[in-house]
Amino acid sequence: MEITEVKVFPIHEEKLRAFVSIVFDHCFMVNDIKIIQGRDGLFISMPSRKKKNGEFKDIAHPLNNEARRSIEDRILAAFSQSTDPGAPVGGASPVITSIGTATSPAEAKAPEPKTLAELEELHLSDSFWSVE
Numbered sequence: 001m002e003i004t005e006v007k008v009f010p011i012h013e014e015k016l017r018a019f020v021s022i023v024f025d026h027c028f029m030v031n032d033i034k035i036i037q038g039r040d041g042l043f044i045s046m047p048s049r050k051k052k053n054g055e056f057k058d059i060a061h062p063l064n065n066e067a068r069r070s071i072e073d074r075i076l077a078a079f080s081q082s083t084d085p086g087a088p089v090g091g092a093s094p095v096i097t098s099i100g101t102a103t104s105p106a107e108a109k110a111p112e113p114k115t116l117a118e119l120e121e122l123h124l125s126d127s128f129w130s131v132e
Contacts, residue, residue: 001025003071006078008035017042018082020075030060035079042079044072 005023020033032047048056062068 001028003074006075008075008078008082010079010082018079020044020079022071022075033075035075042076044075 001024003022003024004026007021009019009021011018015037016034017037018035019031020035021029021031022033023029030047034045036043036045046058046061048058050056062071
């Protein structure tokens with residue numbers, strides 16, 4: 001399987017840096033991946049849900065370290081393309097990268113500052129599960 005599209009929804013929270021959606025082979029989407037700033041640098045957090053006992057359990061995740069590294073490398077590369085030191089803090093339009101193309105921040109529309117709630121809504125509305 002190949003990651004054919006990555007959508008990065010940058011935000012500026014204390015540790016949360018972005019929400020990410022990825023598409024495998026142009027036909028399978030995974031939403032709610034998070035980019036987190038940790039003590040040793042950036043890492044990704046796979047989609048999860050909170051269990052009754054308070055623990056979080058991944059609902060989608062790679063089955064081996066090679067797959068995790070490949071997904072993490074692709075997502076963090078797209079995130080680095082989406083970050084622009086001159087861009088306003090607080091969020092921007094999503095930056096989308098596909099196989100063979102890369103949208104740099106300079107090629108994207110001028111970013112509009114967004115609240116965390118607006119970015120979450122934008123991120124979730126991108127899913128085919130959304131109902132309008």
